[in-house]
Amino acid sequence: MQSRTPAGRTGRPRSAAADAAILEATRQALVELGWSKLTLGDVATRAGVAKTTLYRRWAGKNELVVDAVAELFDELELPDRGSLANDIEGVVLQFAAILDRPEARSGLMAAVAESTRDDALRERIRASIVDRQKRLVLEGRARAQCRGELPSEPDPEEAARTVDLIFDMVAGAVVHRTLMSGKPADEAWVRDFTRVLLLGLASQSPETP
Amino acid sequence: MQSRTPAGRTGRPRSAAADAAILEATRQALVELGWSKLTLGDVATRAGVAKTTLYRRWAGKNELVVDAVAELFDELELPDRGSLANDIEGVVLQFAAILDRPEARSGLMAAVAESTRDDALRERIRASIVDRQKRLVLEGRARAQCRGELPSEPDPEEAARTVDLIFDMVAGAVVHRTLMSGKPADEAWVRDFTRVLLLGLASQSPETP
DNA sequence: AGCTTTCGCTACGACTCGTAGCGTAATGCC
DNA sequence: GGCATTACGCTACGAGTCGTAGCGAAAGCT
Numbered sequence: 155m156q157s158r159t160p161a162g163r164t165g166r167p168r169s170a171a172a173d174a175a176i177l178e179a180t181r182q183a184l185v186e187l188g189w190s191k192l193t194l195g196d197v198a199t200r201a202g203v204a205k206t207t208l209y210r211r212w213a214g215k216n217e218l219v220v221d222a223v224a225e226l227f228d229e230l231e232l233p234d235r236g237s238l239a240n241d242i243e244g245v246v247l248q249f250a251a252i253l254d255r256p257e258a259r260s261g262l263m264a265a266v267a268e269s270t271r272d273d274a275l276r277e278r279i280r281a282s283i284v285d286r287q288k289r290l291v292l293e294g295r296a297r298a299q300c301r302g303e304l305p306s307e308p309d310p311e312e313a314a315r316t317v318d319l320i321f322d323m324v325a326g327a328v329v330h331r332t333l334m335s336g337k338p339a340d341e342a343w344v345r346d347f348t349r350v351l352l353l354g355l356a357s358q359s360p361e362t363p
Numbered sequence: 364m365q366s367r368t369p370a371g372r373t374g375r376p377r378s379a380a381a382d383a384a385i386l387e388a389t390r391q392a393l394v395e396l397g398w399s400k401l402t403l404g405d406v407a408t409r410a411g412v413a414k415t416t417l418y419r420r421w422a423g424k425n426e427l428v429v430d431a432v433a434e435l436f437d438e439l440e441l442p443d444r445g446s447l448a449n450d451i452e453g454v455v456l457q458f459a460a461i462l463d464r465p466e467a468r469s470g471l472m473a474a475v476a477e478s479t480r481d482d483a484l485r486e487r488i489r490a491s492i493v494d495r496q497k498r499l500v501l502e503g504r505a506r507a508q509c510r511g512e513l514p515s516e517p518d519p520e521e522a523a524r525t526v527d528l529i530f531d532m533v534a535g536a537v538v539h540r541t542l543m544s545g546k547p548a549d550e551a552w553v554r555d556f557t558r559v560l561l562l563g564l565a566s567q568s569p570e571t572p
Numbered sequence: 573a574g575c576t577t578t579c580g581c582t583a584c585g586a587c588t589c590g591t592a593g594c595g596t597a598a599t600g601c602c
Numbered sequence: 603g604g605c606a607t608t609a610c611g612c613t614a615c616g617a618g619t620c621g622t623a624g625c626g627a628a629a630g631c632t
Contacts (some may be wrong), residue, residue, distance in 0.1 A: 156369075165608025166598040188480035190424075202613045208591065243563060249604090256479060263476035266542055270468040284543055294431035317543060319555050322385055323532060329545030331531040334493055336485060337594060346528050354563030374577030375629040381579090402619065413580045418621065 168211070175201040176208060181221035184257040189219070194250035216268050216275050223261040224282040226252050234291045238298040242348045243341075245290055246328055250339035253332045263333065291321045304355060323351060369401055377420070377455035384410040385417060393466040397427070398473035398479045425477050425484050432470040433491040435461050441499045446506040451557045453552075454499055459548035472542065500530045511562065532560060 169199070183192045194215060198205040212218040230248055233272035236243050252258050269276035297316060298304040307313035327347055331339045388409035392401045395547060403424060407429040408412040440458055440538045444450050461467050471492070478485035491535060509511040516522035 159436070164608075166600095166607070168609065183365045189434075189476055193589070194590090205554075206591085206612085207610060210609080213591090259437070259479040260476050263472055263479070267398055267469050267472035267476055270465060270472070270542065279543075280545065283443055315552075315555065317541075318546070319552070319559065322540040323536045323559070325543065326535030326537070327532045328535070329581050330538060332536030333479065334488075334534065335531055336489065337527070337529060343524075343528070346524065347532070350528065350532070350563035354559035354561070355565045357566060373575070373631055376581080377578065377630095403621090404619070415581085415622085416579060419578080423621090 172201070172203050172207065173211070173346065176203060176211075176218070177222045177225060180218055181226075181257040181261075184219065184222070184261045185255075189260045191221075194218070216265060216272065217278065218277050220265045220275065220282065223258055223265065226255065226258050227283055227286055230257045230287065230290060232293050234297065236295065236299065238303045239348050239352055241294050241297065242324070242351070243344050244341065245294070246324060246344050246347070247341070249325065249328050250288070250332065250344070253339075259333060287325060288317070288321050291317055295320070320351075320355070345361065364482060367563055371492070381416065382420070385420075385427070386431045386434060388425055389394050390435075390466040390470075390506075393428065393431070393470045394464075398469050401428075423443050425481065426487065428470045428485050429474045429484065430490065432467055432474065433495075435464065435467050436492055436495055439496065439499060440544060442504050444504065447503065447510070447512045448557050449531070450503050450506065450552050451560070453534060454503070455548065455553050455556070456508070456550070458496070458534065458537050459541065459553070462537065468542060496534060497526070500526055500533065504529070529560075529564070 162252050176197065180192075181198050181227055183197050185201060188256050192215065195205050197218070198208045200261070201208075208218070212221070228251070230245070232241060232245055253262075265275065265279055269279055295304060307316060328339050331337060333342065337343075385406065387501045388406050389401075392406050392409060396405070400425065401403060402416055404414050408426070411419075417427070421430070439461070440452070441450060441454055444453050454490060462471075474484065474488060478488055508515050516525060537548050540552065546552075
Protein backbone atom coordinates (compact mmCIF):
# COMPACT_ATOMS: atom_id res chain seq x y z
CA MET A 155 0.00 0.00 0.00
CA GLN A 156 2.30 2.74 1.20
CA SER A 157 5.55 1.32 -0.17
CA ARG A 158 6.61 -1.39 -2.51
CA THR A 159 6.90 -4.71 -0.74
CA PRO A 160 9.86 -4.68 -2.97
CA ALA A 161 9.68 -8.21 -4.36
CA GLY A 162 13.40 -7.84 -3.94
CA ARG A 163 14.10 -11.36 -2.75
CA THR A 164 17.06 -10.97 -0.45
CA GLY A 165 17.48 -9.15 2.84
CA ARG A 166 15.43 -8.74 5.98
CA PRO A 167 11.74 -8.29 5.19
CA ARG A 168 9.75 -5.38 6.51
CA SER A 169 7.76 -6.05 9.61
CA ALA A 170 4.05 -6.27 8.83
CA ALA A 171 3.31 -5.87 12.52
CA ALA A 172 5.09 -2.53 12.45
CA ASP A 173 2.83 -1.37 9.62
CA ALA A 174 -0.29 -2.24 11.58
CA ALA A 175 1.05 -0.68 14.76
CA ILE A 176 1.96 2.55 12.97
CA LEU A 177 -1.43 2.92 11.30
CA GLU A 178 -3.24 2.20 14.55
CA ALA A 179 -1.03 4.66 16.40
CA THR A 180 -1.77 7.24 13.73
CA ARG A 181 -5.52 6.89 14.24
CA GLN A 182 -5.11 7.10 17.99
CA ALA A 183 -3.00 10.24 17.66
CA LEU A 184 -5.61 11.74 15.34
CA VAL A 185 -8.25 11.21 18.00
CA GLU A 186 -6.20 12.72 20.80
CA LEU A 187 -4.34 15.47 18.99
CA GLY A 188 -6.06 16.13 15.69
CA TRP A 189 -4.28 16.74 12.43
CA SER A 190 -2.27 19.88 13.08
CA LYS A 191 -0.79 18.80 16.41
CA LEU A 192 0.01 15.30 15.22
CA THR A 193 3.74 14.75 14.83
CA LEU A 194 5.48 11.80 13.22
CA GLY A 195 7.80 11.50 16.16
CA ASP A 196 4.85 11.03 18.46
CA VAL A 197 3.30 8.43 16.19
CA ALA A 198 6.56 6.51 16.12
CA THR A 199 6.75 6.51 19.91
CA ARG A 200 3.15 5.31 20.23
CA ALA A 201 3.75 2.53 17.71
CA GLY A 202 6.96 1.46 19.44
CA VAL A 203 9.11 1.97 16.36
CA ALA A 204 11.92 4.35 15.52
CA LYS A 205 11.10 7.58 13.76
CA THR A 206 13.45 6.62 10.94
CA THR A 207 11.42 3.49 10.26
CA LEU A 208 8.37 5.63 9.73
CA TYR A 209 10.15 7.88 7.24
CA ARG A 210 11.47 4.86 5.37
CA ARG A 211 7.91 3.75 4.58
CA TRP A 212 5.91 6.94 4.16
CA ALA A 213 6.88 10.16 2.44
CA GLY A 214 5.20 12.37 5.02
CA LYS A 215 2.25 13.08 7.24
CA ASN A 216 -0.23 13.30 4.37
CA GLU A 217 0.40 9.86 2.96
CA LEU A 218 0.49 8.24 6.38
CA VAL A 219 -2.84 9.68 7.46
CA VAL A 220 -4.53 8.77 4.20
CA ASP A 221 -3.49 5.15 4.62
CA ALA A 222 -4.55 5.15 8.26
CA VAL A 223 -7.97 6.57 7.46
CA ALA A 224 -8.49 4.44 4.38
CA GLU A 225 -8.58 1.31 6.51
CA LEU A 226 -11.67 2.67 8.24
CA PHE A 227 -13.61 2.45 5.01
CA ASP A 228 -12.82 -1.22 4.49
CA GLU A 229 -15.89 -2.23 6.45
CA LEU A 230 -18.30 -0.58 4.00
CA GLU A 231 -20.61 -3.19 2.50
CA LEU A 232 -23.87 -3.29 0.59
CA PRO A 233 -26.06 -6.10 1.89
CA ASP A 234 -29.22 -6.78 -0.08
CA ARG A 235 -32.06 -5.36 1.98
CA GLY A 236 -34.76 -6.04 -0.59
CA SER A 237 -35.37 -2.58 -1.98
CA LEU A 238 -33.33 0.30 -3.29
CA ALA A 239 -34.58 2.55 -0.50
CA ASN A 240 -33.45 0.11 2.15
CA ASP A 241 -30.12 -0.42 0.43
CA ILE A 242 -29.44 3.30 0.33
CA GLU A 243 -30.49 3.84 3.92
CA GLY A 244 -28.25 1.00 5.04
CA VAL A 245 -25.10 2.17 3.31
CA VAL A 246 -25.67 5.79 4.26
CA LEU A 247 -25.97 4.81 7.90
CA GLN A 248 -22.73 2.84 7.63
CA PHE A 249 -21.02 5.81 6.07
CA ALA A 250 -22.38 8.09 8.77
CA ALA A 251 -21.10 5.71 11.46
CA ILE A 252 -17.58 5.93 10.04
CA LEU A 253 -17.76 9.72 9.89
CA ASP A 254 -18.79 9.68 13.53
CA ARG A 255 -15.30 8.57 14.48
CA PRO A 256 -13.03 11.53 15.24
CA GLU A 257 -10.06 10.03 13.45
CA ALA A 258 -12.08 9.80 10.23
CA ARG A 259 -13.41 13.35 10.48
CA SER A 260 -10.17 15.21 11.06
CA GLY A 261 -7.97 12.88 9.07
CA LEU A 262 -10.08 12.74 5.95
CA MET A 263 -10.85 16.43 5.79
CA ALA A 264 -7.27 17.48 6.42
CA ALA A 265 -6.04 15.10 3.75
CA VAL A 266 -8.57 16.48 1.28
CA ALA A 267 -7.46 20.00 2.13
CA GLU A 268 -3.86 19.12 1.40
CA SER A 269 -4.80 17.28 -1.76
CA THR A 270 -5.95 20.54 -3.30
CA ARG A 271 -2.27 21.39 -3.73
CA ASP A 272 -0.86 17.89 -4.27
CA ASP A 273 -2.02 15.87 -7.26
CA ALA A 274 -0.32 12.67 -6.12
CA LEU A 275 -2.09 12.87 -2.79
CA ARG A 276 -5.42 13.49 -4.51
CA GLU A 277 -4.89 10.39 -6.62
CA ARG A 278 -3.99 8.38 -3.52
CA ILE A 279 -7.23 9.45 -1.81
CA ARG A 280 -9.24 8.68 -4.91
CA ALA A 281 -7.80 5.20 -5.29
CA SER A 282 -7.92 4.12 -1.66
CA ILE A 283 -11.08 5.82 -0.40
CA VAL A 284 -13.34 7.47 -2.97
CA ASP A 285 -13.37 4.72 -5.58
CA ARG A 286 -14.17 2.15 -2.93
CA GLN A 287 -17.30 4.08 -1.99
CA LYS A 288 -18.25 4.69 -5.57
CA ARG A 289 -18.25 0.98 -6.28
CA LEU A 290 -21.14 0.63 -3.84
CA VAL A 291 -23.19 3.10 -5.84
CA LEU A 292 -22.48 1.17 -9.01
CA GLU A 293 -23.48 -2.09 -7.37
CA GLY A 294 -26.63 -0.71 -5.80
CA ARG A 295 -27.72 0.85 -9.04
CA ALA A 296 -27.27 -2.37 -10.97
CA ARG A 297 -29.22 -4.25 -8.33
CA ALA A 298 -32.05 -1.72 -8.47
CA GLN A 299 -32.22 -1.95 -12.24
CA CYS A 300 -32.56 -5.71 -11.97
CA ARG A 301 -35.47 -5.17 -9.59
CA GLY A 302 -37.01 -2.68 -12.02
CA GLU A 303 -36.79 0.16 -9.51
CA LEU A 304 -34.66 2.30 -11.77
CA PRO A 305 -34.85 2.79 -15.52
CA SER A 306 -32.01 1.15 -17.38
CA GLU A 307 -29.66 3.49 -19.14
CA PRO A 308 -28.62 2.43 -22.65
CA ASP A 309 -26.00 5.14 -23.19
CA PRO A 310 -22.90 4.18 -21.17
CA GLU A 311 -21.60 7.73 -21.03
CA GLU A 312 -24.92 8.99 -19.74
CA ALA A 313 -24.98 6.17 -17.20
CA ALA A 314 -21.53 7.10 -15.91
CA ARG A 315 -22.63 10.70 -15.45
CA THR A 316 -25.68 9.58 -13.54
CA VAL A 317 -23.61 7.37 -11.24
CA ASP A 318 -21.22 10.24 -10.58
CA LEU A 319 -24.14 12.51 -9.79
CA ILE A 320 -25.73 10.07 -7.37
CA PHE A 321 -22.43 9.42 -5.68
CA ASP A 322 -21.70 13.09 -5.12
CA MET A 323 -25.23 13.70 -3.87
CA VAL A 324 -25.19 10.84 -1.39
CA ALA A 325 -21.68 11.14 -0.02
CA GLY A 326 -21.69 14.92 -0.18
CA ALA A 327 -24.93 15.25 1.74
CA VAL A 328 -23.76 12.95 4.53
CA VAL A 329 -20.38 14.66 4.86
CA HIS A 330 -21.91 18.12 4.82
CA ARG A 331 -24.58 17.19 7.32
CA THR A 332 -22.01 15.70 9.67
CA LEU A 333 -19.12 18.13 9.40
CA MET A 334 -20.52 21.44 8.21
CA SER A 335 -23.95 21.52 9.81
CA GLY A 336 -22.61 19.57 12.77
CA LYS A 337 -25.76 17.52 13.17
CA PRO A 338 -26.02 13.73 13.23
CA ALA A 339 -27.02 11.80 10.13
CA ASP A 340 -29.45 9.70 12.15
CA GLU A 341 -32.21 7.42 10.95
CA ALA A 342 -34.81 10.17 10.67
CA TRP A 343 -32.56 12.31 8.53
CA VAL A 344 -31.49 9.37 6.38
CA ARG A 345 -35.13 8.49 5.76
CA ASP A 346 -35.96 12.01 4.62
CA PHE A 347 -32.89 12.18 2.46
CA THR A 348 -33.52 8.84 0.80
CA ARG A 349 -37.10 9.79 0.00
CA VAL A 350 -36.12 13.00 -1.76
CA LEU A 351 -33.29 11.33 -3.65
CA LEU A 352 -35.36 8.39 -4.84
CA LEU A 353 -38.29 10.51 -5.94
CA GLY A 354 -35.86 12.58 -7.97
CA LEU A 355 -34.27 9.55 -9.58
CA ALA A 356 -37.42 7.53 -10.20
CA SER A 357 -39.20 10.25 -12.13
CA GLN A 358 -36.34 10.93 -14.46
CA SER A 359 -37.21 12.44 -17.79
CA PRO A 360 -34.69 12.60 -20.62
CA GLU A 361 -34.94 16.35 -20.88
CA THR A 362 -36.30 19.24 -18.89
CA PRO A 363 -39.73 20.29 -20.18
CA MET B 364 -14.82 40.31 13.34
CA GLN B 365 -11.69 38.68 14.70
CA SER B 366 -11.22 40.88 17.74
CA ARG B 367 -13.24 43.39 19.65
CA THR B 368 -12.85 46.83 18.18
CA PRO B 369 -12.78 47.43 21.82
CA ALA B 370 -15.24 50.32 22.07
CA GLY B 371 -12.69 51.47 24.58
CA ARG B 372 -12.53 55.01 23.32
CA THR B 373 -9.07 56.09 24.31
CA GLY B 374 -5.74 55.18 22.79
CA ARG B 375 -4.46 54.60 19.29
CA PRO B 376 -7.05 52.79 17.16
CA ARG B 377 -6.22 49.62 15.31
CA SER B 378 -5.39 50.04 11.67
CA ALA B 379 -8.23 48.81 9.48
CA ALA B 380 -5.85 48.80 6.55
CA ALA B 381 -3.69 46.30 8.41
CA ASP B 382 -6.66 43.99 8.82
CA ALA B 383 -7.40 44.05 5.11
CA ALA B 384 -3.75 43.58 4.21
CA ILE B 385 -3.39 40.63 6.57
CA LEU B 386 -6.47 38.84 5.26
CA GLU B 387 -5.44 39.42 1.66
CA ALA B 388 -1.92 38.20 2.43
CA THR B 389 -3.41 35.11 4.07
CA ARG B 390 -5.38 34.25 0.95
CA GLN B 391 -2.33 34.81 -1.22
CA ALA B 392 -0.23 32.58 1.02
CA LEU B 393 -2.94 29.91 0.90
CA VAL B 394 -2.74 29.91 -2.88
CA GLU B 395 1.03 29.68 -3.02
CA LEU B 396 1.77 27.49 -0.03
CA GLY B 397 -1.42 25.73 1.00
CA TRP B 398 -2.53 25.27 4.59
CA SER B 399 0.22 23.17 6.09
CA LYS B 400 3.14 25.22 4.78
CA LEU B 401 1.52 28.54 5.62
CA THR B 402 3.26 30.26 8.51
CA LEU B 403 2.08 33.32 10.38
CA GLY B 404 5.51 34.87 10.09
CA ASP B 405 5.28 34.66 6.32
CA VAL B 406 1.80 36.17 6.30
CA ALA B 407 3.00 39.05 8.44
CA THR B 408 5.86 39.74 6.06
CA ARG B 409 3.56 39.67 3.03
CA ALA B 410 1.13 42.03 4.72
CA GLY B 411 3.90 44.40 5.74
CA VAL B 412 3.12 44.18 9.44
CA ALA B 413 5.00 42.80 12.40
CA LYS B 414 4.34 39.23 13.48
CA THR B 415 3.34 40.45 16.93
CA THR B 416 0.56 42.56 15.42
CA LEU B 417 -0.89 39.44 13.87
CA TYR B 418 -0.86 37.56 17.16
CA ARG B 419 -2.51 40.50 18.95
CA ARG B 420 -5.58 40.17 16.70
CA TRP B 421 -5.95 36.48 16.00
CA ALA B 422 -5.51 33.56 18.35
CA GLY B 423 -3.84 31.36 15.75
CA LYS B 424 -3.72 30.05 12.22
CA ASN B 425 -7.21 28.53 12.37
CA GLU B 426 -9.05 31.71 13.24
CA LEU B 427 -7.07 33.78 10.77
CA VAL B 428 -7.74 31.48 7.84
CA VAL B 429 -11.45 31.22 8.64
CA ASP B 430 -11.78 34.99 8.56
CA ALA B 431 -9.76 35.21 5.37
CA VAL B 432 -11.86 32.58 3.62
CA ALA B 433 -15.17 33.87 4.96
CA GLU B 434 -14.76 37.08 2.97
CA LEU B 435 -14.85 35.03 -0.22
CA PHE B 436 -18.43 34.04 0.49
CA ASP B 437 -19.61 37.63 0.84
CA GLU B 438 -20.34 37.81 -2.86
CA LEU B 439 -22.98 35.06 -2.74
CA GLU B 440 -26.35 36.43 -3.82
CA LEU B 441 -29.70 35.08 -4.95
CA PRO B 442 -31.04 37.14 -7.84
CA ASP B 443 -34.58 36.35 -8.95
CA ARG B 444 -34.27 34.37 -12.16
CA GLY B 445 -37.97 33.67 -12.52
CA SER B 446 -38.13 30.02 -11.49
CA LEU B 447 -36.88 27.84 -8.68
CA ALA B 448 -34.81 25.79 -11.09
CA ASN B 449 -33.07 28.87 -12.43
CA ASP B 450 -32.54 30.24 -8.93
CA ILE B 451 -30.90 27.03 -7.79
CA GLU B 452 -28.72 26.74 -10.86
CA GLY B 453 -27.58 30.31 -10.42
CA VAL B 454 -26.59 30.05 -6.80
CA VAL B 455 -24.94 26.66 -7.26
CA LEU B 456 -22.82 28.05 -10.08
CA GLN B 457 -21.80 30.95 -7.84
CA PHE B 458 -20.88 28.54 -5.09
CA ALA B 459 -18.90 26.41 -7.52
CA ALA B 460 -17.04 29.47 -8.75
CA ILE B 461 -15.92 30.26 -5.22
CA LEU B 462 -14.81 26.69 -4.64
CA ASP B 463 -12.77 26.95 -7.82
CA ARG B 464 -10.41 29.34 -6.10
CA PRO B 465 -7.48 27.51 -4.49
CA GLU B 466 -7.55 29.63 -1.35
CA ALA B 467 -11.17 28.63 -0.72
CA ARG B 468 -10.53 24.93 -1.30
CA SER B 469 -7.56 24.40 0.96
CA GLY B 470 -8.50 27.01 3.53
CA LEU B 471 -12.07 25.92 4.05
CA MET B 472 -11.38 22.21 4.18
CA ALA B 473 -8.44 22.57 6.54
CA ALA B 474 -10.47 24.77 8.85
CA VAL B 475 -13.29 22.25 8.87
CA ALA B 476 -10.81 19.50 9.66
CA GLU B 477 -9.49 21.44 12.64
CA SER B 478 -13.00 22.32 13.77
CA THR B 479 -13.68 18.65 14.45
CA ARG B 480 -11.52 19.10 17.56
CA ASP B 481 -12.29 22.72 18.41
CA ASP B 482 -15.85 23.71 19.24
CA ALA B 483 -15.11 27.42 19.21
CA LEU B 484 -13.68 27.15 15.73
CA ARG B 485 -16.68 25.16 14.56
CA GLU B 486 -18.96 27.87 15.86
CA ARG B 487 -16.89 30.52 14.12
CA ILE B 488 -17.19 28.70 10.81
CA ARG B 489 -20.90 28.22 11.28
CA ALA B 490 -21.53 31.88 12.03
CA SER B 491 -19.32 33.41 9.36
CA ILE B 492 -19.67 30.95 6.48
CA VAL B 493 -22.32 28.25 6.79
CA ASP B 494 -25.19 30.34 8.06
CA ARG B 495 -24.62 32.88 5.33
CA GLN B 496 -25.12 30.15 2.72
CA LYS B 497 -28.09 28.70 4.51
CA ARG B 498 -29.89 32.02 4.37
CA LEU B 499 -29.95 31.71 0.59
CA VAL B 500 -31.76 28.41 0.83
CA LEU B 501 -34.32 29.93 3.16
CA GLU B 502 -34.85 32.86 0.84
CA GLY B 503 -35.09 30.73 -2.29
CA ARG B 504 -37.56 28.41 -0.66
CA ALA B 505 -39.82 31.25 0.43
CA ARG B 506 -39.70 32.71 -3.06
CA ALA B 507 -40.60 29.37 -4.61
CA GLN B 508 -43.53 28.93 -2.26
CA CYS B 509 -44.84 32.34 -3.28
CA ARG B 510 -44.64 31.19 -6.89
CA GLY B 511 -46.44 27.98 -5.99
CA GLU B 512 -43.51 25.82 -7.06
CA LEU B 513 -43.15 24.22 -3.66
CA PRO B 514 -45.82 23.11 -1.19
CA SER B 515 -46.06 25.36 1.85
CA GLU B 516 -45.12 23.71 5.13
CA PRO B 517 -47.43 24.51 8.03
CA ASP B 518 -45.35 22.83 10.73
CA PRO B 519 -42.36 25.11 11.46
CA GLU B 520 -40.27 22.28 12.88
CA GLU B 521 -40.84 20.16 9.80
CA ALA B 522 -40.03 23.14 7.62
CA ALA B 523 -36.74 23.69 9.41
CA ARG B 524 -35.80 20.05 8.88
CA THR B 525 -36.58 20.33 5.20
CA VAL B 526 -34.47 23.45 4.84
CA ASP B 527 -31.58 21.72 6.58
CA LEU B 528 -31.93 18.74 4.28
CA ILE B 529 -31.97 20.83 1.12
CA PHE B 530 -29.00 22.83 2.30
CA ASP B 531 -26.89 19.79 3.03
CA MET B 532 -27.85 18.20 -0.28
CA VAL B 533 -27.02 21.27 -2.35
CA ALA B 534 -23.84 22.42 -0.65
CA GLY B 535 -22.66 18.88 0.03
CA ALA B 536 -23.05 17.77 -3.55
CA VAL B 537 -21.14 20.75 -4.93
CA VAL B 538 -18.32 20.40 -2.41
CA HIS B 539 -18.04 16.65 -2.95
CA ARG B 540 -18.10 16.99 -6.71
CA THR B 541 -15.40 19.63 -6.65
CA LEU B 542 -13.04 18.34 -3.98
CA MET B 543 -13.59 14.59 -3.69
CA SER B 544 -14.43 13.61 -7.24
CA GLY B 545 -12.15 16.33 -8.53
CA LYS B 546 -14.44 17.22 -11.41
CA PRO B 547 -15.86 20.63 -12.25
CA ALA B 548 -19.38 21.57 -11.22
CA ASP B 549 -20.07 22.99 -14.65
CA GLU B 550 -23.39 23.95 -16.22
CA ALA B 551 -24.17 20.47 -17.50
CA TRP B 552 -23.67 18.92 -14.08
CA VAL B 553 -25.61 21.66 -12.34
CA ARG B 554 -28.53 21.13 -14.71
CA ASP B 555 -28.62 17.39 -14.01
CA PHE B 556 -28.32 17.96 -10.30
CA THR B 557 -31.06 20.56 -10.17
CA ARG B 558 -33.43 18.31 -12.12
CA VAL B 559 -33.01 15.40 -9.71
CA LEU B 560 -33.31 17.62 -6.67
CA LEU B 561 -36.41 19.43 -7.85
CA LEU B 562 -38.20 16.26 -8.89
CA GLY B 563 -37.54 14.89 -5.44
CA LEU B 564 -38.82 17.97 -3.70
CA ALA B 565 -41.83 18.65 -5.90
CA SER B 566 -43.37 15.22 -5.46
CA GLN B 567 -43.12 15.21 -1.70
CA SER B 568 -45.49 12.99 0.15
CA PRO B 569 -46.00 13.34 3.91
CA GLU B 570 -44.96 9.77 4.63
CA THR B 571 -43.32 6.89 2.86
CA PRO B 572 -45.94 4.49 1.48
C1' DA C 573 0.06 69.23 27.07
C1' DG C 574 -0.99 64.12 29.14
C1' DC C 575 -2.91 59.58 28.80
C1' DT C 576 -3.79 55.33 26.53
C1' DT C 577 -3.35 51.87 23.22
C1' DT C 578 -1.17 50.10 19.14
C1' DC C 579 2.79 49.37 16.26
C1' DG C 580 7.43 47.65 14.61
C1' DC C 581 11.38 45.54 16.01
C1' DT C 582 14.50 42.23 18.30
C1' DA C 583 15.42 38.38 20.90
C1' DC C 584 14.39 34.19 23.15
C1' DG C 585 13.65 29.00 24.64
C1' DA C 586 11.04 25.18 23.15
C1' DC C 587 9.65 22.29 19.77
C1' DT C 588 9.38 19.70 15.28
C1' DC C 589 11.33 18.58 11.02
C1' DG C 590 13.77 15.37 7.93
C1' DT C 591 18.31 13.25 7.37
C1' DA C 592 22.76 10.92 8.31
C1' DG C 593 25.54 7.61 10.52
C1' DC C 594 26.32 3.52 13.09
C1' DG C 595 25.88 -1.06 15.02
C1' DT C 596 22.62 -4.86 15.21
C1' DA C 597 18.91 -8.16 13.71
C1' DA C 598 16.57 -11.01 10.28
C1' DT C 599 16.11 -13.14 6.06
C1' DG C 600 17.63 -15.59 1.24
C1' DC C 601 21.29 -17.80 -1.39
C1' DC C 602 25.39 -20.59 -1.79
C1' DG D 603 27.20 -23.00 8.29
C1' DG D 604 28.76 -18.63 6.06
C1' DC D 605 27.78 -14.51 3.34
C1' DA D 606 25.39 -10.75 1.15
C1' DT D 607 21.59 -7.83 1.64
C1' DT D 608 18.08 -5.30 3.61
C1' DA D 609 15.43 -3.51 7.72
C1' DC D 610 15.69 -1.89 12.32
C1' DG D 611 16.69 0.99 16.65
C1' DC D 612 19.23 4.58 18.30
C1' DT D 613 21.60 9.05 18.52
C1' DA D 614 22.72 13.39 16.87
C1' DC D 615 22.34 17.28 13.94
C1' DG D 616 21.14 22.01 11.43
C1' DA D 617 17.22 24.28 9.95
C1' DG D 618 12.97 26.20 10.58
C1' DT D 619 8.70 27.58 13.20
C1' DC D 620 6.24 28.67 17.29
C1' DG D 621 4.33 31.96 20.56
C1' DT D 622 5.83 35.43 23.92
C1' DA D 623 8.32 39.27 26.21
C1' DG D 624 10.30 43.69 26.27
C1' DC D 625 11.34 48.06 24.39
C1' DG D 626 10.81 52.76 22.28
C1' DA D 627 8.09 55.23 18.96
C1' DA D 628 3.64 56.53 16.86
C1' DA D 629 -1.26 57.81 16.74
C1' DG D 630 -5.35 58.87 18.47
C1' DC D 631 -8.54 61.23 22.38
C1' DT D 632 -9.63 64.84 26.08
